[in-house]
Amino acid sequence: MPSNADSADQTREAQRQRIMDAARAVFARSGFHGASIQDIRAEAGMSAGNLYRYFPSKEAIIAAIAEADRLRIAGMFEELDRAEDPVEGMMALARRFLEEMQDPQGSAMCAETMSEALRNPEMRAMFWDNMKDVQAGLARALRRGVETGQVDPELDVGVAIRLLMALADGTMLHRALGPEMDRGTLMAQFERMVRRFIAPRSSIP
Amino acid sequence: MPSNADSADQTREAQRQRIMDAARAVFARSGFHGASIQDIRAEAGMSAGNLYRYFPSKEAIIAAIAEADRLRIAGMFEELDRAEDPVEGMMALARRFLEEMQDPQGSAMCAETMSEALRNPEMRAMFWDNMKDVQAGLARALRRGVETGQVDPELDVGVAIRLLMALADGTMLHRALGPEMDRGTLMAQFERMVRRFIAPRSSIP
Numbered sequence: 001m002p003s004n005a006d007s008a009d010q011t012r013e014a015q016r017q018r019i020m021d022a023a024r025a026v027f028a029r030s031g032f033h034g035a036s037i038q039d040i041r042a043e044a045g046m047s048a049g050n051l052y053r054y055f056p057s058k059e060a061i062i063a064a065i066a067e068a069d070r071l072r073i074a075g076m077f078e079e080l081d082r083a084e085d086p087v088e089g090m091m092a093l094a095r096r097f098l099e100e101m102q103d104p105q106g107s108a109m110c111a112e113t114m115s116e117a118l119r120n121p122e123m124r125a126m127f128w129d130n131m132k133d134v135q136a137g138l139a140r141a142l143r144r145g146v147e148t149g150q151v152d153p154e155l156d157v158g159v160a161i162r163l164l165m166a167l168a169d170g171t172m173l174h175r176a177l178g179p180e181m182d183r184g185t186l187m188a189q190f191e192r193m194v195r196r197f198i199a200p201r202s203s204i205p
Numbered sequence: 206m207p208s209n210a211d212s213a214d215q216t217r218e219a220q221r222q223r224i225m226d227a228a229r230a231v232f233a234r235s236g237f238h239g240a241s242i243q244d245i246r247a248e249a250g251m252s253a254g255n256l257y258r259y260f261p262s263k264e265a266i267i268a269a270i271a272e273a274d275r276l277r278i279a280g281m282f283e284e285l286d287r288a289e290d291p292v293e294g295m296m297a298l299a300r301r302f303l304e305e306m307q308d309p310q311g312s313a314m315c316a317e318t319m320s321e322a323l324r325n326p327e328m329r330a331m332f333w334d335n336m337k338d339v340q341a342g343l344a345r346a347l348r349r350g351v352e353t354g355q356v357d358p359e360l361d362v363g364v365a366i367r368l369l370m371a372l373a374d375g376t377m378l379h380r381a382l383g384p385e386m387d388r389g390t391l392m393a394q395f396e397r398m399v400r401r402f403i404a405p406r407s408s409i410p
C-alpha cells in the first residue's frame with residue numbers, strides 16, 4: 001500500500017497534469033499570448049489560489065509542458081534505439097508521431113510553439129533543447145542504417161536530419177490546415193519520400 | 206507623362222505598401238494578436254488618421270498582405286508553367302521560395318499565419334485560398350512531368366503535392382528555428398528528396 005507521502009505525491013502529480021492538460025487546450029485555442037492564467041484555471045475547473053500552489057506563472061506551465069514533451073520524445077527514441085531494423089524503427093516512429101499529432105489540439109500547440117519560438121529567444125532555446133534530443137536520436141538511427149547498408153554513407157547526416165524533422169512537422173501542419181487526406185495514402189507517400197531519400201543509390205526501394 | 210489621377214493612384218499604392226511593410230515587421234515581432242494598429246502606424250511613421258484613410262482595420266491589412274502574397278505566388282507559378290522542363294522548373298521555384306523566406310521576418314510571418322489559421326476559421330480560409338493556387342500550379346507541373354516521363358504516373362498527385370508543400374514550409378521553419386546550415390548542402394539534399402520522391406522507379410536520379 002502506498003504511504004501517505006506517496007499518495008500526496010500522486011495527488012500533486014495528478015493536479016499538475018490536470019492544469020497542464022487545461023493549459024494545452026487553452027493555448028491551442030488562444031495562443032500563448034492570448035491565454036491568461038484565469039482562462040487556464042477556468043478550463044481546469046480550479047480556483048486561482050489552488051492553481052498557484054502548483055505553478056507560479058503561465059511561463060512555468062509552458063516550461064512544464066515542454067519538459068513533459070521532452071520526456072515523451074525521449075521514450076520514443078529509446079524505442080527506436082532498441083528497434084532491430086533502424087529504418088523500420090524510424091518509420092514506426094514517424095507513423096506514431098503523425099498519429100498522435102493528428103488531433104487539432106496537438107498541431108495547434110506545435111504551430112504556436114514554432115511561431116512563438118521564432119519571436120522569443122527563451123522559447124527558441126526551449127524548443128531547440130527538445131529538437132536536440134530528436135536530432136541525436138535520428139542521427140543514431142541513420143548511422144546504424146549506414147552500418148547495415150540501408151542508408152547512403154554519403155548523406156550529410158546533420159542536414160538530412162533537419163530535413164526529416166521539417167518534413168514531419170510540415171506534414172503535421174499541412175494535414176491539419178487543409179482538407180482531410182486518406183490516411184493510408186498519406187503514410188505510404190510519406191514513407192516513400194523518406195525511404196528513397198536516405199537509401200544508397202544502389203538500393204532505392 | 207502620368208496624369209494627375211495616375212500619380213494620385215501611385216501615391217495611394219505607395220502608402221498602402223508602406224503600411225503593409227510596416228505591418229509585416231510588426232506581425233513578425235509581436236504576432237497578429239499582439240500587434241495593434243498603433244504599433245503599425247508607429248512602425249510606418251504615420252498618424253492614425255492617415256493610416257485609416259488606407260485601411261479600416263488590422264484585419265483589412267492582413268487581408269491585403271494575403272492578397273499580395275497570392276499575386277506573388279501566382280507570378281511564380283506562371284513562370285513554372287512557362288518552364289520548358291517541369292521538374293527543373295519546380296526546383297527553381299523551390300530554391301526561390303527558400304531564398305526569399307530566408308529572412309527571419311518571412312518565416313516568422315509564415316509561422317504566425319499557420320498558427321493563427323489553425324485557430325481561426327477565417328484565417329484558415331484565407332490561407333487555404335492561397336494554398337489552392339500553389340496546389341493547382343504544382344499539379345500542372347507534376348502532370349507535365351508524367352507526360353515527359355520524369356514523374357511516376359502512379360504517384361497520387363493530390364497527396365504528393367501536400368507533402369511537397371509540407372516539406373517546403375517545414376524546411377523554411379526549421380531553418381529559421383535552428384542553427385544555420387550550409388546553403389549548398391541544404392539545397393542539394395532538399396532537391397534529392399524531391400527528385401527521388403517524384404521519379405518513376407526506373408529513373409531515380
